[in-house]
Amino acid sequence: MIPYVTKNQVFRLMRAFVFLLILVLISISGYAQEKYFHELRGLEDSTGVTHLFYRVMDLESQFEYTNHIYHYDDERFVDSLFLKDETIENGESGFDNFYTYDGV
Numbered sequence: 001m002i003p004y005v006t007k008n009q010v011f012r013l014m015r016a017f018v019f020l021l022i023l024v025l026i027s028i029s030g031y032a033q034e035k036y037f038h039e040l041r042g043l044e045d046s047t048g049v050t051h052l053f054y055r056v057m058d059l060e061s062q063f064e065y066t067n068h069i070y071h072y073d074d075e076r077f078v079d080s081l082f083l084k085d086e087t088i089e090n091g092e093s094g095f096d097n098f099y100t101y102d103g104v
Helices: 007-029
Strands: 034-044 050-059 064-073 078-090 094-101
Touching: none
Parallel strands: none
Antiparallel strands: 034 050, 050 064, 064 078, 078 094
């Protein structure tokens, strides 16, 4: 025996589902990080291997962001962090930049 469902019950159930879906999407969008790819540069070494360097800016908060430099080796297909660049704004002196060289 199949239970009988009225159109009004289906409408109320769909309305609740849509409301729940919108609520979930709004809450997920609040956790999204803002990352920007920019500044691609490349060079070729004496053996003919192409090395690509690029930056990715990550806005972690209103007062802190990173702008790391990444290295992509075209021959070995390896992507790695090359140089860390972090900026933190403090109240006294404005911005403090921190650079860390990780090597090639």
